[in-house]
Amino acid sequence: MDIPKFSAAPVRVAAPPAFVTPPPAPGPRIRPRPLADLLALVRPGQWVKNLAVVPLALLDTRTWTPSGAGRILWALTVFTLASAIVYVINDLADRERDRLHPAKRHRPLAAGRIGTGGALALTAVLAAALTGAVLPRPVAEWWPVTVYLVLSLSYSRGLKHIPLLDAFIVATGFVLRLALGCAAVGRPVPQWLAVCVFSFCLLLSLGKRRHELTAAEPGHRPALSGYTVGFVDHLIGLIAGLTAVSYLLFLDEDPVFAGAAHTTALLSALCAVFGLARYLQVLLVEEGGGDPVRLLLRDRATLVNSALWAVLIGTALLLAAPPASPA
Structure with a gap:
């Protein structure tokens, strides 16, 4: 019995159509400002x-x-x-x-x-x-x-x-x-005030870099290649302590806060320490701190604490002001 022979010609499969990315939909027209x-x-x-x-x-x-x-x-x-x-x-x-x-x-x-x-x-x-x-x-x-x-x-x-x-x-x-x-x-x-300002602003700057390491794209800021989260955390702890100590030394040694103003001014150190603690809480616990100005202006706890600090410092300055000379 003859077995029929089938052609071994290859089967041609049609190539899938090339994928064409549709053009993006036109966005809303933005008026120039x-x-x-x-x-x-x-x-x-x-x-x-x-x-x-x-x-x-x-x-x-x-x-x-x-x-x-x-x-x-x-x-x-x-x-x-x-x-x-x-x-x-x-x-x-x-x-x-x-x-x-x-x-x-x-x-x-x-x-x-x-x-x-x-x-x-x-x-x-x-x-x-x-x-x-x-x-x-x-x-x-x-x-x-x-x-x-x-x-x-x-x-x-x-x-x-x-x-x-x-x-x-x-x-x-x-x-x-x-x-x-x-x-x-x-x-x-004032020397200790200058140290306090420097260390506090360095703390905010390091906090911003820590936020960029964890939340943003590190490649955007080339200097981030020299930081790690652990390294920045060690620096933040060191700088926060320097900020608190230098503020206390400024209040204790500056002649502006002499006499009755001294005790009131020292009370403001509690607000300063709380403010540092709140910032570290936002930075390390809440993973915030990307915009320090936004934090200082919009965080309720920070705003209330800053207002209390301003009242204490203002009271101390009023107590330290020399009495007005009689006419």
Whole structure:
């Protein structure tokens, strides 16, 4: 019996259709807001940093005069202009890297809503305003803002990529804010207050880096390659202790808080320690701390504690103020 032979011709299978990514749906049209974008570029939400440090020069009751208040207002304006220049230049330098960050990609330069030319023009206007504000004054009053600009521009040019040095430079900027306020009113910088400001701001800076290590993309900030969560946690414990001790030493040794004001001022140390503990709780337990300014302004416990601290310090300063001379 003959067995039929079947053809061994290969079976051709039709290739699957190539996958074509559908074009993205057009998003809502965003109306251009150049003035709002220019304002966002100078980060007005960060100006509270100047308000929190520069007026510390008014802890000396001898500066409680209309002239002293005017000088502090001048110092606030000068540092606000200087910090705005630094923010714009920093965003210019980081615009490509910011485009890869889930939050920073919405900044005006990274999003392309403001071009390089517009940012440079804004920088020139801010620099002209700053120059006009400082030149009529003696150099002894505005040298801290010059050091701040040099240090900050060096930071933007590459020092921010060096681990530890990046955080130390940020903290030094706040000491320079304090120095400008003291120079404006002719008061020497209290040494222990300067240490306290530096260590507290270093603590916030390290806390921000810890948050970036755990919640953000470490590749966005090259300096994070020199940090680990464990290393930062050890530093945070050390710096928090230094902050509390230096604050106590400032209250105990500064002649402003002499006499009846001494006990009231020392009570404020309880608020200072609670504030540190609350920040560490947010940072280590709640995994927050990415935006220290937001924390300080929106956390209820921190706001209430800060208000109580302000009342105690204000009372101590009133007790320390010299009695008014009779007419």
